[in-house]
Amino acid sequence: MTIRCISPIDGSVYAERETLTLAQAQDAVEKAQLAQAEWAARPLQERIELVQASVARVGELNDEIVPEIAWQMGRPVRYGGEFGGFNERASYMAEIAQDALAPIEIEDSDAFRRVIKRVPHGLILVVAPWNYPYMTAINTVAPALISGNAVMLKHASQTPVVGERMAAAFHAAGVPKDVFQNVFLDHQTTSDLIAARSFGFVNFTGSVGGGKAMEAAASGTFTGLGLELGGKDPGYVMEDANLDAAVDTLIDGAMFNSGQCCCGIERIYVHETLFDAFVEKAVSIVNGYKLGNPLDMETTLGPMAHVRFADEVRSQVQEAVAAGAIAHIKPSDFPQDSGAYLMPQILTNVSHNMRVMREESFGPVVGIMSVKSDAEAIRLMNDSDFGLTASLWTQDPTRAETIADQIDTGTVFMNRADYLDPALCWTGCKNTGRGGGLSVIGYHNLTRPKSYHLKKA
The missing domain is CATH 3.40.309.10 (Aldehyde Dehydrogenase; Chain A, domain 2)
Structure with missing residues (x-):
């Protein structure tokens, strides 16, 4: 299948990308899952610094990115793109990571060590929208990577260049290619991967219909979902x-x-x-x-x-x-x-x-x-x-x-x-969806609690 971005400026085809076959997508998932364990084993501070360096790389490309956004989804270049908010959100999540992901120490005595740690889900799928393509993606990409997850980013067909830009910048900064992958997937392949429990968590921003499709695909898998589906x-x-x-x-x-x-x-x-x-x-x-x-x-x-x-x-x-x-x-x-x-x-x-x-x-x-x-x-x-x-x-x-x-x-x-x-939880209710991004709660949703009850004697 070919994804085409039709530019709203003049109706021309701005970009075309071929989607992965199911077999290719499954191979990408396997590579990400294998790479995630090594990534999670790295010190938290190292992951934080790599994400910060990646964000800075995106900023260096802003003069090229701004007209690309205009061609893809129509926002006037006079507003200068999204790097201000992109950087603000990623920087805040980097700033609070040590505290947000810190173990909860219950006891560390001669008899027992009891602690609750936050551990990554594994591989996270981020399905991002076109309206603020950089800022909406970084809401999840930055904290997901910082907390030790691998990430697959599937961007909207209207903004296909965005995911490529982000992945290239993150890879250039030192994030392993299999840890952060930009992928082009059709709806059926996306649903098939979710139904196969390929992901530990899925974050979707889009329509109510799209959210229902995500829930249907995840039915019975117990895969965690974060859904932002619209507003009035x-x-x-x-x-x-x-x-x-x-x-x-x-x-x-x-x-x-x-x-x-x-x-x-x-x-x-x-x-x-x-x-x-x-x-x-x-x-x-x-x-x-x-x-x-x-x-x-x-x-x-x-x-x-x-x-x-x-x-x-x-x-x-x-x-x-x-x-x-x-x-x-x-x-x-x-x-x-x-x-x-x-x-x-x-x-x-x-x-x-x-x-x-x-x-x-x-x-x-x-x-x-x-x-x-x-x-x-x-x-x-x-x-x-x-x-x-x-x-x-x-x-x-x-x-x-x-x-x-x-x-x-x-x-x-x-x-x-x-x-x-970014210090407050981004969340909604009713048909807007469920879950919460950014803030300390964002980290809680991108990890799971794991309890350690260690008897020393």
């Missing part, structure tokens, strides 16, 4: 919020990367006293965007990664308008709208009966609703099949935390949005 993240602007800051942050959170962010803002609830002003400011911001070729430094909004993604958002918007929603952005202001190039949109007079307020859009559109109270906002925020993040805007931290305690989600922000803090 809300923002709530209270009457005491800093209005300008709320508008700037929430609209950027809805539109940046053409709305293709796992924790992007997809619906906003604004207290009725601020609603009109919020919408007016939001429309002004969006009307200032420049939709166009992501290789142009003036472009602030590039194409979506694929025409079919843009068409899905167009469909949601058209259905909403037909049902009574008000579209505030004029098509005449974005004449480039065509194919993968999708104009941004702000909708009001929306309801939760509309797909645009219930299903993941993953595009540059946001619905805004007026609310009268915290109770109404909480009800609406929880009226979703997803639960990744929520963003609360108020001057009162106690009020924010009280509301946060009542929201079904993985992360709650106050006065910020669309950010991944």
Whole structure:
């Protein structure tokens, strides 16, 4: 099978890669499993330093990587790529590794040594998405390698060059080739490998359907799964919020990367006293965007990664308008709208009966609703099949935390949005998935506890 990356810039074939046959994939798994034991036997500090050196190598390639990302998934080059977040996450996980992986000493007396150690699962499969292809991959790759696992990275077909770049950088820095492998696999081969217990743990970021396929393949194998499957993240602007800051942050959170962010803002609830002003400011911001070729430094909004993604958002918007929603952005202001190039949109007079307020859009559109109270906002925020993040805007931290305690989600922000803090567990609930990445908990999920009860006499 041939994987083709169709560039959203011009519809050309940017990259083609042949997938491994099942036999080739099984051979790669065997090599990784053999190499993992030797890798795990190396001192922890050595593994940490090799991963840090690998990350630095990726940084040295940033000038080449940035336009590659634009060609593969459409993000404008003006934003400079992902190395800042890539480095921040890997560096934090390296910093906490010694403590996070330290044995829990229960007793070390003349009679007994009792200790709980954290040991690697073995071989970990990382299935990474295209929307933030470097940052989402490093979330698992760095701590998995540091904790002594071998890693197979299967990247999205839209960003096939990313895995190759990462593997080459890690190998150049000294990580053995069999310990970190970039592989091209079709869906069936991936499922066959999981069903054969090839992996000690699988981390998948993608669609709900993809997550269900992973669970089905792992059924009966007891293979651990980490799943991040999407979101419909809300923002709530209270009457005491800093209005300008709320508008700037929430609209950027809805539109940046053409709305293709796992924790992007997809619906906003604004207290009725601020609603009109919020919408007016939001429309002004969006009307200032420049939709166009992501290789142009003036472009602030590039194409979506694929025409079919843009068409899905167009469909949601058209259905909403037909049902009574008000579209505030004029098509005449974005004449480039065509194919993968999708104009941004702000909708009001929306309801939760509309797909645009219930299903993941993953595009540059946001619905805004007026609310009268915290109770109404909480009800609406929880009226979703997803639960990744929520963003609360108020001057009162106690009020924010009280509301946060009542929201079904993985992360709650106050006065910020669309950010991944590597010190906190990245997790979700409901159809967003299960498990947790980064932080100390990320290390716990990438290892298993092993108890030692040693009687000395």
